[in-house]
Structures are given as structure tokens and as C-alpha cells.
Amino acid sequence: MKVYISSDMEGSTGIVSPEQVMFGKPEYEFGRRMQLHDTLAAVNAALSWGADTVTVNDSHDRMINLDVSLFPREVSLITGSPKILGMVEGVSEHDAAIFIGYHAMAGTEKAVLDHTYSTKVVYGLKVNGIKLGETGLNALFSGALGVPVSMVSGDTAVCLEASSLLGETLITCPLKDGLGRNAAVTRSPEESAELISESVKRALEAAAAGRSPVLKMEAPYKTELTFHTTAQADAAGLVPGSERMSGRTMVFTTEDIFEIRRWCSSSIDCASIVGY
Known part of the structure; x- marks a missing residue:
């Protein structure tokens, strides 16, 4: 099985503040560590539960946050920007896509660092009348290439958003409960790693059985x-x-x-x- 992981930062374990996700800020290194922590938990779980190869796409901001030297040999890292498909560059020809560290769309209540691509620019996005955030749009691009989204991790808000769009066969893994845009009750890294591992197992089982959702819309x-x-x-x-x-x-x-x-x-x- 070929597994694809799109790795964002805002939904990662312990992240609640813009200071933690912006390059140049003192707390940015914490954000990098937590993005790497959650991504490695997903990578190691995928390899343990039957993945032959794993492709990771660094999907946050400048897209050069993850250190390739810290990944197992079975992993390929897509890094840098710009990329034509951005957060899902390279997703084609994979058996399952996993979205790690994702966040809710702009305007979501009790969602940690909610936004849609740009906090200062985008108020909202719709495709064919349906409100979408980054999760939805990336799922739509993946679906157009025939790749199911098997799992989403992040805060509770993005997990609810993803489930409402993609359905009950999607595996979600909430790692923190938002109290507002910049506050949350968060799991410990150790607990998060366990939750991610178990969720990846269930996600790959669903993908192998053909149960993972594939999002499609009709043109135009x-x-x-x-x-x-x-x-x-x-x-x-x-x-x-x-x-x-x-x-x-x-x-x-x-x-x-x-x-x-x-x-x-x-x-x-x-x-x-x-x-x-």
C-alpha cells in the first residue's frame, strides 16, 4: 500500500498561537517540533500497519518545516514551494491520503487558528455552493485523482468539519479541544502519538476495504x-x-x-x- 500524508502545523499537538506557527517568531521551533512529532507518529504507524511506502508533503506556509533526515528510509518528503497542487502535491497514485495537523475553515467557532489559506485575506470559500476550507478543497483535488482521504487529525472542530463533508467512514483523530481561536485543552505528545497510531491503523484498514471516502463534484x-x-x-x-x-x-x-x-x-x- 502507498500512503500519502499532507502535513500542516496549526492542528498539531499543543499548537494554539500564531507565534508557534510563524517563521521568525521565538515559538516557531516548538511548532516545528510538534508538526514533526505528529507526522512521524503517522509515518511510523503507517509503516507498522502495512504501508510499503509513505510520501509526506510539507504543507505549512513556506513548506520547509520538516527535516528529511529524521524520517525512515521508506519515506519520501515533498518540500518547498510553490507547488502546483500545494498541500496535496504528489497525491496521485496513492492508495490512501492522510491529513495531519489540519485546522478548521475561517469563521469556525472554537477552532484553533481557524483560517482558509490566508488569515488576513480570505473570509470564505465555496465550490459549487458548498463551503470548503483547506480540508475540503484538498479532499476534492485528491478525489479528482481517485485518491480517498482516509483520516484527518487536528482539533475537534476540523474533525467535525471533515466528517460532515466526507461522511462517517472517514477516520478522525482530535488532538485538542478548542476553547477559542488561541486556546485549547490539548493532549500530551505521548497520548497524541498513541491516538494517531490507532487512527492510522483504522484508516488503512478502511482504505484496504474500499470504505474510505472519495470526494467528487460534477463540472463545471x-x-x-x-x-x-x-x-x-x-x-x-x-x-x-x-x-x-x-x-x-x-x-x-x-x-x-x-x-x-x-x-x-x-x-x-x-x-x-x-x-x-
Whole structure:
């Protein structure tokens, strides 16, 4: 079995503050350690429970957070950016995808560090009328390539979000309970490792039995991206294919699902250079 792991940071064990996930901040090294901790727990479990190979994609911010020298030889690490499919670059031709360290979409109550790609830029995202965060959009890209999402770990909020979208056959692994955006009751690293290991076992069993969910939508794909300000929407309007839906919302329609990734990334980049 070939297992794919997309590794983000905000949903990792013990993480609650922007100070812990931003390069250059004093607490960033703690964030790196916890991302690595949860990712290694998933990697080791996958190898123990039948994976022949594991591909890990560093999916947080600059995407150079994970140290390849600390992984077993059976692991390949996708690192650096930009990448065409971003957080799910290289997911094709795998038997199961696992999302580690994920967080809830922007605007979710009691969700640790909730956001959708950019805290300062993106207010909300929809595809074909369905609200999606990073979990949903990455699951959609994986599904388009025929790869099921077998497991999601992070805080309780993202696990509920993922289950509501992907269904009850998805294995979720909550590692902390959000008290707000920057506070949580968190498991210890030792307990988190045990929970992740058991969840990976169940996820691979589900994938092997064909029970893991594959998210698909019918073309054409209508993507609505809502920004925090009209100035940001003005800037995003420079991206080819964009149409203004309202003061803060741009729309893009395509038959090619992967063009959503390019359009969203380009629009967010353009919007991020303008002030309020």
C-alpha cells in the first residue's frame, strides 16, 4: 500500500498561537517540533500497519518545516514551494491520503487558528455552493485523482468539519479541544502519538476495504472566493477568469478542477499585496 500524508502545523499537538506557527517568531521551533512529532507518529504507524511506502508533503506556509533526515528510509518528503497542487502535491497514485495537523475553515467557532489559506485575506470559500476550507478543497483535488482521504487529525472542530463533508467512514483523530481561536485543552505528545497510531491503523484498514471516502463534484466548477475587504477583491480581479459577484466576492468557473487551485492561489497572492 502507498500512503500519502499532507502535513500542516496549526492542528498539531499543543499548537494554539500564531507565534508557534510563524517563521521568525521565538515559538516557531516548538511548532516545528510538534508538526514533526505528529507526522512521524503517522509515518511510523503507517509503516507498522502495512504501508510499503509513505510520501509526506510539507504543507505549512513556506513548506520547509520538516527535516528529511529524521524520517525512515521508506519515506519520501515533498518540500518547498510553490507547488502546483500545494498541500496535496504528489497525491496521485496513492492508495490512501492522510491529513495531519489540519485546522478548521475561517469563521469556525472554537477552532484553533481557524483560517482558509490566508488569515488576513480570505473570509470564505465555496465550490459549487458548498463551503470548503483547506480540508475540503484538498479532499476534492485528491478525489479528482481517485485518491480517498482516509483520516484527518487536528482539533475537534476540523474533525467535525471533515466528517460532515466526507461522511462517517472517514477516520478522525482530535488532538485538542478548542476553547477559542488561541486556546485549547490539548493532549500530551505521548497520548497524541498513541491516538494517531490507532487512527492510522483504522484508516488503512478502511482504505484496504474500499470504505474510505472519495470526494467528487460534477463540472463545471464554480468557485466563490470572498475577501475581507473590497480592495483585496479589486486586486484579485486582475487574475484572468475572475468575475465580480459582489463587493468582496470574486467568482471563477472552469471545467478543469485543478484550475481552481491556480486561480485561488493567484487571487490570494494578488489580494495579499494591498492594504486595508
